[in-house]
Amino acid sequence: MPLTNELRDDILASVPSLRAFAISLSGNGDRADDLVQETLLRAIANIDSFQVGSNLPAWLFTILRNLFRSDYRKRRREVEDADGNYAKTLKSQPSQTAHLEFEEFRAALEKLPQDQREALILVGASGFSYEDASAICGCAVGTIKSRVNRARSKLSALLYVDSAEDFGPDNTVRAVIGGNGG
Amino acid sequence: MKEVKKQGGLNAEIQSRIGHQLRAMYDDVVRQGVPDRFAELVRKLDGPEAAAAAAAGGDTDKNNGGD
Numbered sequence: 001m002p003l004t005n006e007l008r009d010d011i012l013a014s015v016p017s018l019r020a021f022a023i024s025l026s027g028n029g030d031r032a033d034d035l036v037q038e039t040l041l042r043a044i045a046n047i048d049s050f051q052v053g054s055n056l057p058a059w060l061f062t063i064l065r066n067l068f069r070s071d072y073r074k075r076r077r078e079v080e081d082a083d084g085n086y087a088k089t090l091k092s093q094p095s096q097t098a099h100l101e102f103e104e105f106r107a108a109l110e111k112l113p114q115d116q117r118e119a120l121i122l123v124g125a126s127g128f129s130y131e132d133a134s135a136i137c138g139c140a141v142g143t144i145k146s147r148v149n150r151a152r153s154k155l156s157a158l159l160y161v162d163s164a165e166d167f168g169p170d171n172t173v174r175a176v177i178g179g180n181g182g
Numbered sequence: 183m184k185e186v187k188k189q190g191g192l193n194a195e196i197q198s199r200i201g202h203q204l205r206a207m208y209d210d211v212v213r214q215g216v217p218d219r220f221a222e223l224v225r226k227l228d229g230p231e232a233a234a235a236a237a238a239g240g241d242t243d244k245n246n247g248g249d
Contacts, residue, residue: 020211044233125208
């Protein structure tokens with residue numbers, strides 16, 4: 001369809017969640033914004049192929065995911081987020097405890113296989129239906145469901161099984177406070 | 183070594199914490215809204231040809247200053 005001002009507004013309305021998705025995928029704020037920019041350019045370049053009345057956010061997410069996939073193959077995540085770029089993209093500074101918990105969560109998320117991570121984010125954070133997520137990822141609905149389930153199981157194992165034995169993030173806190181755990 | 187609970191029997195409270203943290207992380211970014219660079223980009227492109235040209239050219243007016 002033609003690039004009307006209304007369509008521009010609709011595209012822009014998806015930008016906040018596209019950024020959140022890109023950051024969740026790449027773990028790097030700068031790279032995420034490059035992905036979003038590339039997604040917007042590709043979307044507008046191919047706007048004629050967008051079907052009126054179909055799901056614009058899902059279409060945009062599909063473009064971003066495919067870009068990330070092809071980029072990923074090239075770069076193999078050589079630029080890891082060693083300096084906490086992700087944290088810098090956050091406006092509000094969470095409290096120390098919340099911050100530790102947040103970092104732990106993010107680290108656990110990074111450990112998930114990419115298929116599972118993207119499925120979990122699309123369904124659990126972006127709010128897409130299993131059907132939309134399956135269209136975005138180009139796989140069966142059942143595949144998305146099982147990836148989301150496996151992602152949840154693995155996250156809970158990473159985050160809560162060990163710490164259940166010592167009641168919370170004490171180890172992390174001790175390491176931070178003590179500094180020299182030798 | 184403990185085992186994770188059986189498939190489907192995951193602790194509901196843990197699942198709800200995971201869901202909450204996931205959304206908190208995501209929504210922190212969503213709340214930042216639309217950065218100016220993207221609003222300008224989408225508004226200034228006349229149509230598909232301009233976007234294709236910009237995509238091919240790589241750099242638009244990308245700001246790498248990093249503030």
